[in-house]
Amino acid sequence: MPANTNSNYKRPFPLFSAHAETIFPALFRKIKNLPAARTERITTSDDDFLDLDWRTQDSNQLVIIQHGLEGSSDRPYVLGMARIFYQHGYDVLCWSFRGCSGEMNLRPVFYHSGATSDLHEVVSHAIKKGYSDIRLVGFSLGGNLTLKYLGETQRPAEIKSAVAISAPLDLAAGADNLHTTRAKIYERRFLKTLRNKIRQKALYMPEAIDTSWLRKVKSVRDFDEYYTAPLHGYRDANDYYSQCSSKSFLKGIQVPTLILNAQNDPFLTKESLDHQLTEDLPEVHMETTRHGGHVGFMLKDTSGYYWSERRALEFCKCF
Known part of the structure; x- marks a missing residue:
């Protein structure tokens, strides 16, 4: 789809710089009104393990959330996204990449930006539990991972939409x-x-x-x-x-997908903000904002939600 600069986001005072927008939420944000997770450990096909944090409410809709480089399933940006989807009727699955859940994984490998086999194992596990309506949300490295996964081959029909936030496409x-x-x-x-x-x-x-x-x-x-x-x-x-690099896989994406990147993101370069990347792709929507920082997009209102969380939910509700 033709990309656009979304002018709806206005950073709140006193977040006057990209670094403030990036660092303040990471250090000081606290997520309230979210139930404690039930952790499940699954065995991977190569005899390693992944730790999955579930928050369920008997919904047939599920959002699966991927964190960023050296993150985990309990980072504020992950939990903030989990809360808005949970409070709007979704079951939520946040998972930690290999070696990121507080215990070193068993195989002589780690996680990386292209390790889509692990994401596929998580999605397949969710489908076996009976979920027929699955949404994917990935942040930063997890955003690249999500986009690559969707673009590699035909993905399960249960995946209805996806959102990649602050994703390094190159x-x-x-x-x-x-x-x-x-x-x-x-x-x-x-x-x-x-x-x-x-x-x-x-x-x-x-x-x-x-x-x-x-x-x-x-x-x-x-x-x-x-x-x-x-x-x-x-x-x-x-x-x-x-x-x-997920930019090479965008053309293969066949489900509605939103890429949401800030122009002032200190992690990203022009290659990840190039509107021409999605110009001829019917299912991929790119939105760039003037501000937002990296995995920031803070709002100052009584809901506690961040703008990127509102936008991700809004997008997924459309499909």
Whole structure:
């Protein structure tokens, strides 16, 4: 569909910059009026595990939510989206990628931007439980993952719509952008936890994980070069980015899908804001906003909802 700049979002005072819009919600947002989750652990086809957090109310409609890089199922942005869908009648499934639920996974692999087989296992598990109306919502890395999943092949008919928020459609450009002055504060935070996970996994499987490469990791691109790519069967970082960037899969998407990215997102580059990407795609809607930051879109009203949450629900209700 022809893309547009959505002018409905107005950032509230005092969020006067992209960094404030990004950091304030991540550090200070608290989600109230959401039931506690029931956690289910499922075994994957390769004998690993995924932890799924369920909030159910006997609905036949389900939203499945994917978090971002080094996130988890209990991050405020995930729970905020879970709350608005739950309070409007949906069952909610938030899940943590491998190694992100507080316990290291069992296989000599992690999660990554293209690991759609895990998302497919989660969706298939939900369908076996009887859900016939499923919506997908992905944030950042989880947004790229959602788009790639939908565009790879014909997906289950039970998936009716999807929303990707703050999604890096071009992984190479996104990784290089994180190493710039504008975004280096976020890269340092990611690298700290990623390095810790490599050290932790190496304690359990030293034959598969070589920690000596960590001294060469100075950027997210370096991490992908020395760890993400070789551990998951890619030739190098460029091969990984090329094969997993969701912009290459948009043309295959056959369900109504909204991409919602902010023009001032410190994580994203022009490649993820290019309106021409969806111009000839009947099912893919791209909306960019002037403000919003990365996984921000804060509102200042009594509901507690964020603008991106309202927009995601509104979009899904249309299909």
